[in-house]
Amino acid sequence: MPARFSIFSLVKVLFRPKAAFETLAAQEPPATRVFFGFALWIGLLPPLFAYIGTMNFGWRLGVEPVFLPQRTVFAISAAYFVALLLGFLSSAVIARWMAVTYDASQSLGRCFALMAVVGAPLAIGSVIHLYPHAFINLLVLVPTLIWSMYLLYRGLPVVLHTGPNRGMLMASALIAYLLVAAVSLLGVTVALWGSGLGPLIGN
Amino acid sequence: MNYEDRIVTAFTACSVFWAVLGMLAGVYVAAELVWPTIDFGLPGLSFGRLRTLHTTLVLFGFGVSGLVATGLYSVQRTSHVRLFAPGLAWFVLYAWQLTIVLGGASILAGWNAGKEYAELEWPFDLAIAVAWVSFGVVFFGTIARRKMEAIYISNWFYGALIIVVAMLHIVNSLALPATFGKSYSLFAGAQDAVVQWWYGHNAVGFLLTGGFLGMLYYFLPKQAEQPIWSYRLSIVAFWAFVYTYIWAGPHHLHYHSIPEWVQSLGMAMSLILLAPSWATMVNGIMTVSAAAKKLRSDPALKFIVLSLAFYGLATFEGPMLAIKSVNVFSHFTEWTIGHVHSGALGWNALITFGTFYFLVPRLAGAPLYSARLANIHFWLALAGVMLYVLSMWGAGVSQGVLWLSLDKLGEVRFSFNDVMAAMKPYYLLRFIGGLLFLAGAVLMAVNLARTFSGRRTVVVAPPPAHAAKGLT
Numbered sequence: 001m002p003a004r005f006s007i008f009s010l011v012k013v014l015f016r017p018k019a020a021f022e023t024l025a026a027q028e029p030p031a032t033r034v035f036f037g038f039a040l041w042i043g044l045l046p047p048l049f050a051y052i053g054t055m056n057f058g059w060r061l062g063v064e065p066v067f068l069p070q071r072t073v074f075a076i077s078a079a080y081f082v083a084l085l086l087g088f089l090s091s092a093v094i095a096r097w098m099a100v101t102y103d104a105s106q107s108l109g110r111c112f113a114l115m116a117v118v119g120a121p122l123a124i125g126s127v128i129h130l131y132p133h134a135f136i137n138l139l140v141l142v143p144t145l146i147w148s149m150y151l152l153y154r155g156l157p158v159v160l161h162t163g164p165n166r167g168m169l170m171a172s173a174l175i176a177y178l179l180v181a182a183v184s185l186l187g188v189t190v191a192l193w194g195s196g197l198g199p200l201i202g203n
Numbered sequence: 204m205n206y207e208d209r210i211v212t213a214f215t216a217c218s219v220f221w222a223v224l225g226m227l228a229g230v231y232v233a234a235e236l237v238w239p240t241i242d243f244g245l246p247g248l249s250f251g252r253l254r255t256l257h258t259t260l261v262l263f264g265f266g267v268s269g270l271v272a273t274g275l276y277s278v279q280r281t282s283h284v285r286l287f288a289p290g291l292a293w294f295v296l297y298a299w300q301l302t303i304v305l306g307g308a309s310i311l312a313g314w315n316a317g318k319e320y321a322e323l324e325w326p327f328d329l330a331i332a333v334a335w336v337s338f339g340v341v342f343f344g345t346i347a348r349r350k351m352e353a354i355y356i357s358n359w360f361y362g363a364l365i366i367v368v369a370m371l372h373i374v375n376s377l378a379l380p381a382t383f384g385k386s387y388s389l390f391a392g393a394q395d396a397v398v399q400w401w402y403g404h405n406a407v408g409f410l411l412t413g414g415f416l417g418m419l420y421y422f423l424p425k426q427a428e429q430p431i432w433s434y435r436l437s438i439v440a441f442w443a444f445v446y447t448y449i450w451a452g453p454h455h456l457h458y459h460s461i462p463e464w465v466q467s468l469g470m471a472m473s474l475i476l477l478a479p480s481w482a483t484m485v486n487g488i489m490t491v492s493a494a495a496k497k498l499r500s501d502p503a504l505k506f507i508v509l510s511l512a513f514y515g516l517a518t519f520e521g522p523m524l525a526i527k528s529v530n531v532f533s534h535f536t537e538w539t540i541g542h543v544h545s546g547a548l549g550w551n552a553l554i555t556f557g558t559f560y561f562l563v564p565r566l567a568g569a570p571l572y573s574a575r576l577a578n579i580h581f582w583l584a585l586a587g588v589m590l591y592v593l594s595m596w597g598a599g600v601s602q603g604v605l606w607l608s609l610d611k612l613g614e615v616r617f618s619f620n621d622v623m624a625a626m627k628p629y630y631l632l633r634f635i636g637g638l639l640f641l642a643g644a645v646l647m648a649v650n651l652a653r654t655f656s657g658r659r660t661v662v663v664a665p666p667p668a669h670a671a672k673g674l675t
Contacts, residue, residue, distance in 0.1 A: 059604075061601040061604060061605055061625060062601060062605075062622075062624070062625020062626065062627075062628075063605065063617055063621045063622070063624075063625050066604070066608065101489070101492050102492060102495075134597060134601050135597070135628040135629065138593065138594065138597045138628075138629075138632070139628075142589075142590065142593055142594075142632075145589075145593070146586070146589070163495065164499075165495035165496060165498040165499055166492075166495040168495075168498060168505075168508075169488075169491060169492055169495055169498070169508060172508045172509060172511075172512050173488055173492075173512070175512050176484075176488075176511070176512035176513075176515040176516065179512065179513075179515070179516040180515060180516055180519045180520075183516065183519065183520045183523065183596075184519070184523065186538075186596065186600065187520075187523040187524075187526070187529050190528075190529050190532040190533065190600075190603065191526060191528045191529050193532065194528035194529070194531050194532060195528055
């Protein structure tokens with residue numbers, strides 16, 4: 001990890017996460033730099049891949065592909081981007097909030113960096129959105145998600161300077177938050193759709 | 204007089220046995236959804252019967268046996284007295300297990316009362332009522348003879364479980380027997396549906412939530428060697444929980460032929476329910492956060508930590524799915540099945556596993572046979588439940604989108620068959636998730652059996668009367 005945590009650190013984050021964690025533990029990157037230098041850019045990838053994939057192949061949910069008008073696809077991709085950013089920011093802020101309980105480092109920059117490293121494999125794995133077949137996406141993204149969870153459990157005690165046991169507890173508490181955040185996203189999406197704000201498929 | 208713990212050992216053994224058998228039935232029906240011909244044309248292996256057997260065995264065999272075991276263990280220790288009427292407790296054991304064995308056989312033979320999670324026919328309903336009330340007599344008799352002034356919070360939850368489940372079971376099972384194997388519900392039409400889901404949802408509430416919270420409130424502080432983070436919060440959460448839950452049932456009947464205000468009331472109460480549920484989760488997480496050092500030496504605690512995360516998920520997801528505008532999308536999809544299993548596997552099964560890993564070495568007076576096997580079980584269970592929940596989210600959202608898709612004429616665009624055929628890959632993933640979870644349960648059964656093998660239940664005496672001030 002170079003002194004500046006930027007998008008150029010991506011290769012190290014993906015292939016040598018342990019070294020990345022140790023470097024992060026030794027320094028304290030400013031939160032703004034992590035956000036504008038790294039997270040924002042990798043956060044752009046999933047919606048971009050999803051946009052290109054949906055425009056070219058349509059949503060493939062197992063039966064005939066569902067094509068949507070360009071404006072709708074753009075709106076969905078933009079909403080996806082906003083949701084990812086909100087997810088990233090809220091996770092980092094909540095990690096910092098939990099840090100008090102688990103006697104961990106309360107540096108916002110470190111929490112940002114931890115979430116960025118944990119989320120990076122998912123952002124890169126989202127390349128599968130280029131072919132938006134729901135099951136194939138699940139097949140690629142579920143193992144990636146398990147890898148990200150593993151990184152969270154391994155990286156948290158190192159980056160946030162807490163013991164392995166407290167780290168395990170804090171990572172579990174964060175997973176509880178992330179599960180709830182994920183299911184909220186599903187709920188909010190279908191509730192908005194139900195009230196007429198979503199795409200009208202097939203019309 | 205020593206504590207009566209042999210009955211606890213017996214119920215624990217039954218619970219582990221039913222866990223393996225019930226989950227095996229679950230994995231088999233999951234496999235039938237991928238390869239529909241593996242019922243080999245036999246009625247006893249058909250999806251309808253095996254699925255009913257699966258829910259009956261895991262709910263009443265695994266779940267209830269585990270709750271009775273832990274309830275009888277903790278009520279003695281929190282009351283500082285031997286069990287009241289131990290002979291009656293043994294009667295409960297034999298009556299309950301016989302009901303599960305014969306009831307399970309009757310389901311495979313095609314007997315079915317036609318009520319979800321209450322499929323057993325009237326002779327079994329009577330047997331359940333007698334056994335359950337006897338359990339209540341043993342439990343409350345023990346509390347009545349207690350040497351402690353206060354009734355500890357776990358007993359409030361176990362007590363609510365006993366009273367409410369008795370009420371639900373007896374009212375919901377009221378029926379007119381036509382023959383020995385067939386009866387007809389006393390309620391008709393929409394009333395029957397309301398009574399059914401008043402029962403169904405409160406079985407989730409008072410058995411799968413309330414009962415297991417009793418387990419949590421006794422065994423978590425014992426394992427963590429920490430008092431509950433906030434005892435006051437646990438009492439407030441108990442009363443809020445009991446008052447709110449009982450109204451939530453109608454959210455199973457959104458957009459059905461029951462009055463709209465009943466649906467809205469069910470939805471509102473379901474949303475309020477989030478507060479007491481999460482109060483308990485916070486209480487548990489904060490209790491365990493003070494006991495981080497114990498994690499290394501105690502594989503059981505990991506299960507409880509993770510069960511709290513899934514408890515948080517399930518109790519958030521539930522109120523959310525009860526919102527009518529979410530329910531219109533999710534109701535008849537696999538999302539519901541995923542939700543049930545994030546609760547049943549992630550919360551109920553994991554906390555029971557954690558409790559058994561704590562309890563059995565104490566009953567046997569020997570250390571756990573293999574902490575390594577328990578750790579492998581933990582990761583198998585985590586991978587299994589994650590795979591299950593994620594595949595059902597994927598399947599549920601796909602089904603919702605496909606079913607709400609309209610063609611140019613405004614007609615439903617995809618047939619039921621098309622949509623079901625599209626679900627096959629998700630069902631395969633779910634099958635693998637279930638298989639991993641079952642493999643973990645088998646490892647646990649072996650581990651616990653080896654821990655106990657060749658031993659007798661340790662004899663423990665209540666503390667002397669003058670010491671009976673604090674929690675034991």
